[in-house]
Every structure is written in C-alpha cells, then in structure tokens.
Amino acid sequence: MSDASALEPDTGLTPGKGTSHGLPVAVLLEVTHRCPLQCPYCSNPVELDRPKSELSTEEWVRVLHEMPDLGILQVHFSGGEPMARKDIVELVQAATDAGLYSNLITSGVTLTRERLEALADAGLSHVQISFQANDPVLANRVGGYKNGHAKKLEAAKWTREAGLPLTVNAVMHRQNLHELPDMIDMAVEMGAHRIEVANVQYYGWALKNRAALMPTMAQIEECNRVVEEAEERLKGILAIDYVVPDYYAVRPKTCMGGWGRQFFNISPAGRVLPCHAAESITGLEFDSVRDHALGWIWDHSPALNLYRGTDWMPEPCQSCDFKEEDFGGCRCQAFALTGDAANTDPACSFSPHHDAIFKTAETEAETGETRFIYRNLAGGTPEA
Amino acid sequence: MTGDARAPQRLIVTGEMAVTLPRHVQLRFNKPRDMWLLLAPERVLEPDAIAVTVLQKCDGTRTIRDISQELADIYTAPVETIEADVTAMMQDLADKGFLTEGRTHE
Numbered sequence: 001m002s003d004a005s006a007l008e009p010d011t012g013l014t015p016g017k018g019t020s021h022g023l024p025v026a027v028l029l030e031v032t033h034r035c036p037l038q039c040p041y042c043s044n045p046v047e048l049d050r051p052k053s054e055l056s057t058e059e060w061v062r063v064l065h066e067m068p069d070l071g072i073l074q075v076h077f078s079g080g081e082p083m084a085r086k087d088i089v090e091l092v093q094a095a096t097d098a099g100l101y102s103n104l105i106t107s108g109v110t111l112t113r114e115r116l117e118a119l120a121d122a123g124l125s126h127v128q129i130s131f132q133a134n135d136p137v138l139a140n141r142v143g144g145y146k147n148g149h150a151k152k153l154e155a156a157k158w159t160r161e162a163g164l165p166l167t168v169n170a171v172m173h174r175q176n177l178h179e180l181p182d183m184i185d186m187a188v189e190m191g192a193h194r195i196e197v198a199n200v201q202y203y204g205w206a207l208k209n210r211a212a213l214m215p216t217m218a219q220i221e222e223c224n225r226v227v228e229e230a231e232e233r234l235k236g237i238l239a240i241d242y243v244v245p246d247y248y249a250v251r252p253k254t255c256m257g258g259w260g261r262q263f264f265n266i267s268p269a270g271r272v273l274p275c276h277a278a279e280s281i282t283g284l285e286f287d288s289v290r291d292h293a294l295g296w297i298w299d300h301s302p303a304l305n306l307y308r309g310t311d312w313m314p315e316p317c318q319s320c321d322f323k324e325e326d327f328g329g330c331r332c333q334a335f336a337l338t339g340d341a342a343n344t345d346p347a348c349s350f351s352p353h354h355d356a357i358f359k360t361a362e363t364e365a366e367t368g369e370t371r372f373i374y375r376n377l378a379g380g381t382p383e384a
Numbered sequence: 385m386t387g388d389a390r391a392p393q394r395l396i397v398t399g400e401m402a403v404t405l406p407r408h409v410q411l412r413f414n415k416p417r418d419m420w421l422l423l424a425p426e427r428v429l430e431p432d433a434i435a436v437t438v439l440q441k442c443d444g445t446r447t448i449r450d451i452s453q454e455l456a457d458i459y460t461a462p463v464e465t466i467e468a469d470v471t472a473m474m475q476d477l478a479d480k481g482f483l484t485e486g487r488t489h490e
Contacts, residue, residue, distance in 0.1 A: 074423060
C-alpha cells in the first residue's frame with residue numbers, strides 16, 4: 001500500500017511528473033478567523049478576515065457539495081476556532097451527506113460534551129486538539145487564555161468518550177521543546193491515537209514572533225532523538241507525525257505537495273488559496289467561491305496557476321534534479337525571506353540565502369527574547 | 385507509565401483474531417479516480433486489489449484464519465502462506481493505528 005504523503009509519482013492519487021496539477025485530495029476549511037486563543041505562532045494571516053465577511057451556512061453547504069465530483073476526499077474544519085461557528089454541526093453533517101471524510105481541528109476550549117456528541121452523530125471522522133505545553137502555566141501563557149489547558153484536557157476526555165478518535169497537535173518552539181517527552185506521555189494517557197509534533201513554521205504571526213520561538217540547534221537534535229525513541233517505544237500505540245523546522249534543514253519541504261497540485265485552502269470569506277499562508281504573498285489576487293464554481297477555480301484561477309508545475313522556476317531550481325520532488329520548497333517562505341515568491345526556498349542548501357537564514361536562526365535562538373506578540377484582530381498585542 | 389496495567393498496548397495480530405477498521409479509517413471507492421482508497425487522518429492510502437478484497441472481509445466477526453481459508457479456496461493456494469501474508473498486512477495497518485479488534489474475540 002502506498003502513501004499519498006510520500007508523493008509517489010504516476011499513481012492514481014498523485015499527479016504524475018510533468019503534470020501541473022491533478023485532482024485535489026484534501027481541503028482545509030478555515031470557517032472563521034475568530035478564536036478565543038491568541039497563540040503567537042498562529043498560522044492565520046496577520047490580516048485576519050472580519051466576522052462579517054464569513055461565508056454563510058448556505059454558501060459553505062453549497063461548496064461542500066461541489067467537492068466530491070472534483071475528487072476531494074477529505075475536509076479539515078479549521079479556523080480560527082471552528083467551534084466559534086454556531087452552525088458547525090450543520091456543516092459537518094453537510095460534509096457527511098456529500099460523502100467526505102471530515103476532521104475537526106480545534107483548540108478544544110469551547111467544546112462541550114453535548115456538542116461533541118452532536119458532531120459524532122453528524123458523522124465527524126476525527127478530532128485534532130492543540131496543546132501548547134504539558135505544564136498548565138506555560139500552556140496558558142502560550143495560548144494567552146486563562147484555564148485553557150484544563151479545558152483542553154476535559155475536551156480530550158469527552159472526545160474519547162464520544163467514541164471519536166483523537167490526534168494531539170503539539171506545536172513546538174524554543175519555549176516548550178523541553179516538554180516534548182511529557183507531551184508525548186500526555187497524549188498516550190489521554191488515549192490519543194496520534195500526535196503531530198509540529199515545529200513552528202515561520203510565516204505570518206510566527207514570523208513576527210520568530211525571535212521568541214526559534215529553537216536552538218541543540219534543541220532540534222534533542223527533539224529528533226526524543227521523536228525517534230518514542231516512535232520505537234510506542235509502535236502500535238501512538239502514531240507520531242513529525243514536522244521538522246525549516247531553518248535548520250538542508251533540503252526544503254515539498255510544501256503542500258507542490259503549489260495548487262493536490263491541496264487547497266478556503267479562507268473564512270471564501271477565497272481559494274494554495275495554502276493557509278498564501279495571502280502573505282502580496283500582489284496575488286485569489287478567486288472566491290462567491291464568484292465562481294470550485295471546479296472552475298481549481299483549473300483556472302490565475303493565482304493557482306502561477307507556480308504550478310516547473311516552467312515558472314528560475315535557477316537554481318530550473319536545472320535542479322530535485323525540482324519534481326520538492327517543487328522548489330515553499331513560495332511563502334521564499335517571499336518572506338527574499339522578497340520574491342519565485343525564488344528557491346532559502347531552506348534549500350542550493351539557495352544563495354541559505355547560509356544567511358541558518359545564521360539568523362542561530363542568532364535569534366540565542367537572543368533570550370521570551371516575550372510574545374499575541375495574535376488578535378487588532379494586529380497583535382505585546383505580552384505584558 | 386510502563387508497568388501500568390491500564391496503559392494502552394500494541395495490537396498484535398494473530399490468526400484467531402477478528403479485526404476491522406476503526407471509525408477514522410474508511411475504505412471507499414472513489415469514482416473520479418476509479419479506484420479504491422483507504423482514508424485515514426491526513427492520509428490517503430492506495431490499497432492494491434488483494435488488500436481491498438481482504439479489507440472488505442474484515443468485518444470484525446470473521447477471524448483472519450476464516451478469511452485466509454476463503455481466499456485459499458478461491459485462489460487454490462496454501463492457507464498457511466495466505467494467513468501469513470494477511471497477518472503481516474494487518475499488523476502493518478495496526479502499527480499505523482488503522483486497525484481495531486472486532487467484537488467477537490473475547
């Protein structure tokens with residue numbers, strides 16, 4: 001059996017080499033940017049969508065029903081906090097009715113037993129709850145939300161009691177990496193099936209907070225060791241998905257499996273994006289499900305077509321043997337760090353900017369900066 | 385947590401065991417791609433034709449030995465060989481967290 005995430009070419013699921021894009025596999029639905037938490041590494045854009053601009057229930061239901069014919073298999077209800085939508089159970093039911101596999105990506109702090117049971121009845125396939133640390137004081141400080149950690153623990157228990165499978169999302173950075181072994185134990189104790197150990201990716205809010213978040217090289221080496229040991233020890237008990245930090249990498253990640261190749265994102269206001277960070281690239285115009293059918297957007301949106309395939313690549317990507325493997329890495333990171341989204345991702349050792357970002361990471365990790373800028377609709381608030 | 389009797393254990397698949405897919409792992413036929421797929425959290429697997437046949441029979445009541453016997457009859461192959469292959473395939477799924485024990489085992 002092969003795994004789509006391994007990007008094996010010429011299978012039924014993944015577009016073959018030389019193909020600009022195939023049928024979309026999964027969609028991230030950012031149903032709102034409202035969130036009670038204020039995590040400084042939030043993956044939402046710094047410029048958040050206002051509540052008034054959000055798609056209505058009817059608009060989301062229509063879009064969900066367009067998905068299966070396009071080949072879409074899975075939807076991830078995310079945000080912001082998806083539970084902030086009063087109609088979330090209705091939206092999950094619509095996904096089930098359309099025949100989609102549905103996943104809820106939540107902070108857990110506003111979940112109740114009743115709503116979890118309603119979501120289970122509506123056919124929800126899977127729940128992911130984020131945890132900021134194992135120590136409640138640290139966890140609540142990172143999330144900028146009083147008592148959040150205790151509420152999350154309760155939500156995790158109710159998730160399992162409702163018969164729903166659970167993934168723990170552990171977002172890791174310099175200020176909580178020492179807690180990773182405890183967070184893995186916590187996941188096992190709460191009966192999670194899986195943990196995502198995700199080192200922070202530095203776009204948007206995380207880029208603003210980079211000096212307070214960037215791990216040291218020594219921490220990353222320890223993190224690799226902890227993950228490797230836990231994978232062996234917890235085989236068949238807890239599956240571990242590991243996202244390594246870009247800045248210390250040698251090869252760039254195959255971001256989103258390639259721009260507009262098999263995944264996309266829908267923003268709260270209905271814009272179709274190749275990934276959740278794409279609006280950080282200024283000057284791009286994204287098409288909205290309010291103006292076009294989803295199928296038209298997937299094939300014809302100029303922003304999706306811009307970095308599809310390999311023709312757009314400058315050197316050193318154009319003549320690189322890996323261009324069909326990693327597609328030059330991440331466009332958002334290339335834009336954030338070099339000012340041009342078409343450049344090679346500086347996470348790649350072939351990028352002329354690679355040594356500079358490695359030094360930036362090392363320097364910022366040693367600064368001792370600990371204060372966060374909290375994420376909010378007002379453009380951020382510095383930690384007191 | 386080691387030594388705790390309530391600690392979760394790795395599922396070791398045996399021939400006497402009846403297994404099935406848990407809620408978060410779904411075997412579906414996908415029309416746009418004209419192929420069978422196994423949907424799991426943030427993963428889509430492509431089972432081959434034999435895996436599909438086996439998974440369709442894993443209803444949580446029939447044991448792996450029963451299923452292997454059925455396949456041995458169909459393909460006129462030694463049941464021991466088939467049972468070993470099926471058990472290995474199921475162990476691989478179990479270790480990914482994609483398999484659960486059926487109801488009739490106890």
